[in-house]
Amino acid sequence: MVRRAAHPPSRILYGVIELQHLTKRYGGTLAVDDLSFKVEPGHVTGFLGPNGSGKSTTMRLILGLDAPTSGQALINGRRYSSFGKPMREVGALLDAGAVHGGRSAYNHLLCLARTNDIGPMRVAEVLEQVGLAGVARKRVAGFSLGMKQRLGIASALLGDPGVLMFDEPVNGLDPDGVRWIRDLMRSLAAEGRTVLLSSHLMSEMALTAERIVVVGRGKLITDATVAQLTARYPTLEDAYMALTSDSVQFGAAR
Numbered sequence: 001m002v003r004r005a006a007h008p009p010s011r012i013l014y015g016v017i018e019l020q021h022l023t024k025r026y027g028g029t030l031a032v033d034d035l036s037f038k039v040e041p042g043h044v045t046g047f048l049g050p051n052g053s054g055k056s057t058t059m060r061l062i063l064g065l066d067a068p069t070s071g072q073a074l075i076n077g078r079r080y081s082s083f084g085k086p087m088r089e090v091g092a093l094l095d096a097g098a099v100h101g102g103r104s105a106y107n108h109l110l111c112l113a114r115t116n117d118i119g120p121m122r123v124a125e126v127l128e129q130v131g132l133a134g135v136a137r138k139r140v141a142g143f144s145l146g147m148k149q150r151l152g153i154a155s156a157l158l159g160d161p162g163v164l165m166f167d168e169p170v171n172g173l174d175p176d177g178v179r180w181i182r183d184l185m186r187s188l189a190a191e192g193r194t195v196l197l198s199s200h201l202m203s204e205m206a207l208t209a210e211r212i213v214v215v216g217r218g219k220l221i222t223d224a225t226v227a228q229l230t231a232r233y234p235t236l237e238d239a240y241m242a243l244t245s246d247s248v249q250f251g252a253a254r
């Protein structure tokens with residue numbers, strides 16, 4: 001396998017995420033309902049939908065953390081479970097809180113790195129990249145939510161993968177951190193990587209993503225560019241509100 005450089009030349013197209021009739025049922029709940037779409041390299045794809053619409057479940061299915069009821073999710077044409085060193089193919093931040101609090105940030109990343117034949121130099125590199133180098137030896141239990149998000153992003157970047165997925169990465173980040181995430185997502189995509197990003201912050205999404213996939217009640221509602229949506233609606237938020245108006249399950253009474 002060809003090893004990519006830490007800073008690859010621009011516009012090399014690395015990978016694609018492809019969902020084919022992906023379906024997941026939990027008892028009586030159809031969390032993901034016959035979902036088919038492709039996430040292409042070279043730009044950030046925003047993954048939007050109301051609470052409970054199946055975004056996290058879809059990401060878990062792509063990562064093989066849950067098995068589909070039917071259909072499949074492929075990364076570069078293969079299932080996640082078929083990768084010998086998966087962190088080199090796909091990196092993900094799903095739940096920043098799911099970290100062993102007793103370990104230091106450095107040790108947490110080192111343990112992950114070892115499972116994928118990644119050396120300690122790369123651990124130091126990603127800690128620097130996410131701004132945690134100064135607290136690398138501190139226990140994660142004492143980290144703020146924003147610091148845990150940065151650590152989760154470092155884990156995703158560890159294997160220098162071509163495909164990246166981030167579930168609500170801006171949660172808990174200060175304005176400086178929000179801007180940093182935006183720039184990071186865009187630069188990862190500009191390097192030719194595939195970036196799937198879920199967030200409920202529409203104004204941020206409008207600044208970060210080029211393409212938008214909207215789901216509601218597990219089903220695909222829209223797969224379009226931000227430019228197409230904002231040509232039809234005044235803002236991305238207006239587009240989102242109009243497109244999901246029939247799919248909101250947990251809206252408060254107005």
Ligand SMILES: Nc1ncnc2c1ncn2[C@@H]1O[C@H](COP(=O)(O)OP(=O)(O)OP(=O)(O)O)[C@@H](O)[C@H]1O
Pocket residue numbers: 026029030031049050051052053054055056057058
């Ligand atoms: N392990 C599980 N067991 C049972 N039901 C589940 C499980 N995981 C998710 N669900 C259900 O599947 C549906 C989709 O949930 P999911 O977390 O994927 O939505 P989401 O779009 O990520 O929501 P949010 O924006 O609130 O994070 C919800 O009805 C949820 O209750």
